[in-house]
Amino acid sequence: MKVKKMLSAVLASALLVGSVTPCFASTTQQKIDEAEKQKQEMESSLSEAQDKIDALESKKGQSETYLEELNGQLEELKNSLQQLQNDYDDKQKELEQVQQELEEAKESEAQQYSDMKIRIQYMYENSSTSYVEMFLSADSISEFLSRAVNIAQLSEYDRELLDQYQETREQIAEKEEQVIQEKDEIQQLQIQSQDKQAEVSELIEATYNEIRSYQDSISQAESEQADLLAQVNAQEEEINNLIRQAKEEEIAAQKAEEEAQRRKAEEEAAKKQQSESDNSSSGESGAVQTPSGSASQDEGSDSGSSSSGEGKYLGRFRLTSYCPCSICCGKWSGGLTASGTVPTAGRTVAMGGVPFGTKLLINGQVYIVEDRGTAYGHVDIFNNTHSEALAFGSQYADVYMIG
Ligand SMILES: [Zn+2]
Numbered sequence: 398m399k400v401k402k403m404l405s406a407v408l409a410s411a412l413l414v415g416s417v418t419p420c421f422a423s424t425t426q427q428k429i430d431e432a433e434k435q436k437q438e439m440e441s442s443l444s445e446a447q448d449k450i451d452a453l454e455s456k457k458g459q460s461e462t463y464l465e466e467l468n469g470q471l472e473e474l475k476n477s478l479q480q481l482q483n484d485y486d487d488k489q490k491e492l493e494q495v496q497q498e499l500e501e502a503k504e505s506e507a508q509q510y511s512d513m514k515i516r517i518q519y520m521y522e523n524s525s526t527s528y529v530e531m532f533l534s535a536d537s538i539s540e541f542l543s544r545a546v547n548i549a550q551l552s553e554y555d556r557e558l559l560d561q562y563q564e565t566r567e568q569i570a571e572k573e574e575q576v577i578q579e580k581d582e583i584q585q586l587q588i589q590s591q592d593k594q595a596e597v598s599e600l601i602e603a604t605y606n607e608i609r610s611y612q613d614s615i616s617q618a619e620s621e622q623a624d625l626l627a628q629v630n631a632q633e634e635e636i637n638n639l640i641r642q643a644k645e646e647e648i649a650a651q652k653a654e655e656e657a658q659r660r661k662a663e664e665e666a667a668k669k670q671q672s673e674s675d676n677s678s679s680g681e682s683g684a685v686q687t688p689s690g691s692a693s694q695d696e697g698s699d700s701g702s703s704s705s706g707e708g709k710y711l712g713r714f715r716l717t718s719y720c721p722c723s724i725c726c727g728k729w730s731g732g733l734t735a736s737g738t739v740p741t742a743g744r745t746v747a748m749g750g751v752p753f754g755t756k757l758l759i760n761g762q763v764y765i766v767e768d769r770g771t772a773y774g775h776v777d778i779f780n781n782t783h784s785e786a787l788a789f790g791s792q793y794a795d796v797y798m799i800g
Pocket residue numbers: 719720721722723724725726782783786
């Protein structure tokens with residue numbers, strides 16, 4: 398679960414302050430402090446790079462949402478334009494029909510006018526004789542009047558018919574004008590819709606380019622981030638190596654100190670023996686040196702020479718405990734270990750500076766390094782619950798590498 402990456406630097410420093418004796422490790426400690434400082438600067442840059450990526454991702458996300466909206470708008474516009482085209486086609490058919498009706502009305506009107514003209518002309522041309530004939534042939538004045546009325550009625554009928562035809566023609570002409578106007582209106586809507594469609598298409602193109610540009614920036618920032626991360630990891634490795642060196646120096650110094658004390662004790666014992674047996678042969682001083690070798694082996698049993706039984710002594714390491722909760726593991730909470738295993742209490746530990754799978758013997762228990770998050774010299778032991786991890790607290794123990 399790649400534990401507590403952020404805490405490792407702080408913990409590593411705390412560990413060194415607590416455990417390294419300054420007299421022999423001061424230069425190594427100085428190197429570690431310097432390396433830690435550099436690493437913190439790198440991590441700060443890394444964090445800035447992440448912020449930059451987050452901001453770009455957010456902008457990209459907004460653009461993507463906008464692009465979706467625009468695509469929706471374009472789809473609607475296409476549908477409405479299709480509808481307008483259908484309306485336009487219908488209106489065109491209607492117009493053609495109205496225009497045909499108008500032609501027919503015009504013809505009817507012309508025909509009526511022509512017929513009427515002929516009839517009226519005939520009547521008036523023949524009126525003088527007709528009126529005389531009518532007057533003479535009529536049996537009575539009332540009959541004449543009745544005939545005269547019929548003639549008048551006939552022309553009135555023609556007049557009415559002509560008016561009717563004219564009216565019909567005018568109505569149809571009006572209808573034609575209306576249909577043409579409606580058609581023009583549809584055409585205007587089509588033009589508007591096409592303009593809008595062109596506008597939306599341009600916005601889509603621009604937004605798409607914007608997204609691509611964000612993506613390019615993100616890729617570049619991610620590449621920079623990867624470089625920074627590689628630098629941080631390299632720095633972490635260097636720090637782990639320096640800590641290991643400090644630990645080895647510490648062990649060597651302890652051994653040297655023990656050796657010096659042992660020799661001092663031997664010398665004092667020899668002096669004492671010599672003073673006790675003043676007259677004895679001086680050759681015995683060589684025999685004294687022999688047990689000194691065996692004494693050295695006894696002394697070293699809890700350090701270097703015990704490698705056959707307990708593995709290689711790495712030093713006195715700080716121990717803490719973590720669990721799968723979000724307090725301990727942050728965003729990696731509840732996941733697998735950094736090496737891909739299922740974290741298991743009593744087996745899984747986290748520590749930098751050694752390969753995954755390294756077996757550590759601590760307080761008689763064998764653990765396997767499966768996770769990361771702490772520097773070399775600080776073993777973080779996996780526990781199932783946060784309360785167990787808290788109860789474990791912070792301890793120090795001798796750590797051996799086995800297997
Ligand atoms: Zn926890």
